Amino acid sequence: MTFVNLGILAHVDAGKTSLTERLLFNAGLIDHVGSVDRGDTTTDSMELERRRGITIQSAVVALHIGDTQVNLIDTPGHSDFAGEVERALRVLDGAVLVISAVEGIQARTRIIMRLLKSLGIPVLLFVNKIDRMGARYEDLLKSINDTLAPGCVPMTEVTDIGTRGARAIPLPLERMTEVLAERSDTFLSAFVDDAVELSDELRYAELARQARAGWVHPVYFGSAITGEGVEHLARGIVDLLPSASAGAADDPPRATIFKIERGRAGEKICYARVHSGTIRARERIPFYRSSLHDGVQELTGRPSAVRVYRDGAGVCDDNAPAGSIAKLWGLAEARIGDQLGSSDDLPGGGLIAPPTLETVISPESHQDRTRLFTALGRLAEQDPLINIHQDKDTGVLRVRLYGEVQMEVIADTLREQFDLAVTFEEARTIYVERPTGVGEALEEINFEGLNFFWATVGLRIEPAPPGTGITFGLDVELGGLPLAFHKAIEETTRETLRRGPHGWEVIDVAVTLFRTGYASPISAAGDFRNATPLVVAKALTMAGTRVHEPVHRLVMEVPEDCVSAVMQVLVPLRAVVEEQETREATIVVLRGRLPASGVVALTRRVPELTRGEGVVVTEFDSYRPYPGTPPVNPRAGANPYDREQYMLHTLGRVP
Template sequence: MHTLNLGILAHVDAGKTSLTERLLHTAGVIDEIGSVDDGSTRTDSLALERQRGITIKSAVVSFAVGDTTVNLIDTPGHPDFIAEVERVLNVLDGAVLVVSAVEGVQAQTRVLMRTLRRLRIPTLIFVNKVDRGGARDGAVLRAVAEKLTPAVLAMGRVEEPGTPGARCVPYTGADTAHTDRLAELLADHDDTLLAAYVEDTAPLPYHRLREELAAQTGRALVHPVYFGSAITGAGVDALVDGVRELLPASRGDAAGPVSGTVFKVERGPGGERTAYVRMFSGTVRLRDRLPFGRDDRRAEAKVTGIDLFDQGSAVRGTAVGAGRIARLRGLDGIRIGDPVGLPDASVPDRWFAPPTLESVVVPVPPAGRGELHAALARLAEQDPLIDLRQDDVRKEVSVSLYGEVQKEVVQATLADEFGIGVTFRETTTICLERPNGTGAAHEIIDEGDNPFLATVGLRVDPAPAGSGNSYRLEVELGSMPSSLMRAVEDTVRETLEQGIHGWRVTDCVVTLTHSGYWPRQSHSHATFDKSMSSTAGDFRNLTPLVLMDALRRAGTTVHEPIHRFRLELPAELLGPVLPVLARLRAVPGTPAPHGDVCVLEGEIPAAGVHGLQQLLPSLTRGEGVLESGFARHRPVVGTPPDRPRTDRDPLHRKEYLLRTTRGVAAGADPR
């Protein structure tokens, strides 16, 4: 048996969960097709998913197609849950991108297809809902070619589209127009086919064209398009044949070194963590001691349970080999994105833009702050991009968000799973800071008003946009013990989370220019005297003061997230829309008329996207279509926004020293 790890992706409401149900029914896994509206689907297992009729968490279900076991991963379609899709991309062998025959190519469809093409994931396109009124099979095919990828090929035609009796008829080798189009498309990537096509000495055998179609689909060069209906089953058999014939099975050496990645983490009834792992190489067996994690979080634990996916169910297993997906238990502390076995340095952390919004979570009643933080920490295990931000000064916690729907889901999840009621403060935009120039500062041990037994000097230099932060040494590595060196570096990275205006500082190089310490001192009776000896705490406490002084001398500029937008609306309504865009600080380009429709593209601050979405229906009589996605960060014009600090505020030395020395005197390490 071969294994194919297949992702089902789509814009929300295109019908991918219904397609998953139909595929399971076609494979004989389920006897009755579940309904999204009724909350009876196999993969939408969360109560909240059933109530809302949307997919929130990715789910794995397995079925057989001939000699291939398909691990099908159903992913969320709503853009607020793009992080779930992101985690799945790293484990896919192929994908089916679902497009509605009624709504056509939508905003999230374009985002997903761009990413699938960039990652070269073999992808079939399924145009769903051909039985619905308003279905436009020909127009949607043209839109797919124009907006998603030109390398598309219809694998069949639709008869009686837009009616309950819509039928999908696959093309065969007898369809001359189809074989001509197939040969033309494949010749773009194959010189032999190109020569035969140009010379036209003899028609290429259809089986040869199908073999080359499978090869080029497997290399993500072309994208076959199937039509059908997940509700009636029309066209689904042809799609299943395409999945079996055109998408490549998993590769990997089961006898090689163990290497895999975690794309989902759940908690069991007893609170134990269960990790969903895709194996790329090697074999993991029950009771193996398995290393996992990255860098300083590298750990090792015994595998106490293995669940494999088989014919729609998870079954207990004793081993999982290369190419397969399994649930592993016993790996306490494991996180989403962790490698198991040998880490794969080629896998990047991010495909999509990070969240650009945040909001403070307020418990109701206010007394439950401890329980709230524990519950949010559990949610962050399943979605690390929630990115909890604890404010110990104001006793508040905030979360990062992609949108308002995600906020509602977090609120409902806290109520349903943890019994905690919450409200949210107003959603704000997450900005960042970049240094303007070079700044340096240092403090010498036992000089001036430095109360710490440490010498630290740091220089901040700007780095290219998008390069992130790096740390370097201009002192000898052996000039201090490694524990003190590590304390400085770790504290630099922590301190950069809040810059001059309270935003995370990025795209800079921090260099350690001065270092010094007092060696361990003892009295005559050999007891350690902390007042005469430098400790890691001295360096953790001094480093924020020095770094913020250097950063203040360098200066920083606050950058806000900017979205690229595309607005399609009736041409006569452009006039009323332009003032609204100006009020939202959008920068539109030149309008492009297309008959009675006008297309407007430009940039808009992330803070204005939600407002535009709310105003658009009334401004355009419900005919406006908005697509938007993160594009870049740009400098804030005017007074930069400040973010409340959550640390001891090293920008204000006197208050910082009071808080720090008070904590040290009380016997607590504030770090």
């Protein structure tokens, strides 16, 4: 069987969930097209999604177009759920990017297209809502080609646009000949050679080749509500997007876990895209995970059950072949992002940056603290970028977030699924530290005097290229120290670097272990775990660090007469507007940079500043040195940057 794993993506409210409903209806899998407003769509299965009218978690449905099974993944449109979108992108063969014919290219549309291009995912564009008043055709095509997808190829034209009778009519294939010739010398030669007759079959084959390579982007117009134009899009999905490579059934298995949920009995269910081989129930399989902080880890598991998508949202017991999407039971230790079977092509980092906001979350009843920690752990399984952390000294629970909508959704979920009422403190910005120089430090066993820790550890710390996280290297012979002691040094080094001299996580740092020693049989792993923080702190203090703040790319769409009021708010937030564009005479698009510390404040002010008509979208861009006196993140418990306090705390001399 041929599979296509397809993502449907869009700026919020462009109509991607409605398009999913229409495709399912046309495939005969549902008897009516569900409505987001009515809350009866197939993919928005959570009660919270139905009530809010937004997609929160990615959902999978399967449908058949001819002999091809399309595994369709509906993704959130709101920027607060960017992590959910990234996980879906990792498993796609192709994508449909939905654009509103009325609102046109919106802020988040550009961000999604940039992500798709960075992964090399072929994209079809579906311009929705041609039946709505204000729908556009010619100028919108020009805008798409100029600012979103150079090389767009219109596949349909529209009659009676902006009315209920709007119709999408296929364009003659000759219309696309010049666009295709611009991107292929071979096709160009055939185009200018009078002796070669360019048939529609040749043109369509060349279109498919270039679309699958991501050189051109076919554009379809239609309406998900009326169904107009959707059949043309369906043909494009199977003809112009690449199918999943199958290989042989006995190839080594490899699959990516992109979603985790809990069943009615609380069991963990993993959603996996199978890239090669076959995943079978009750067969032991290794799985791998990678992070910038901890490197690559290998674990093993045995799926107790394997079920694959066939029609609609239902699954059936079966082996999961290459190209399929399966639900796996029994992998208790699995996490989102883990790769089953092989570490080949295992992503080392995210396309979308981790959240830059953090808040303290507390139960309204103090007796519910343990239950809250357990419930948050369940939510973190579904979205690992939430990053739950409990301070071991104070017991305070901190949650990392993208924005206030996500915070509200977490509160609603805890109340409805776990019967927990919670409160949040004001969100704060998460800063980071980077080393500015090179530092070395050494703690040695004193065989002739007093020893608190029977461990010799020497570490060198220096800057690493941006985006590399933490690298840990050896400048000692591996056999000179028991492996358990080496592991204790590396794990403790990584843990200590979570709090630098100013209290923030240290990133982009290279650590080298240059000296070790132990006293047999006295030394234990605990000696190395206790000594290492002192060495890290001393080396990092010698190297020096500088606090960096996260900066976001900013895109705002505001009414023209509100620009002045918006600018007056942007200035004190330290935003820099780099580009200003007037669209449709009455809408101004502002693009620039904004420190993450101003994101929440700006988001709250936009409705009042723009009469509720403004749109603001932010996306992490980079870290930059913090201007002025750096913020400090207070710490509790043992502080290795204060040697006396650390020794007293570690040796149990303080409460």
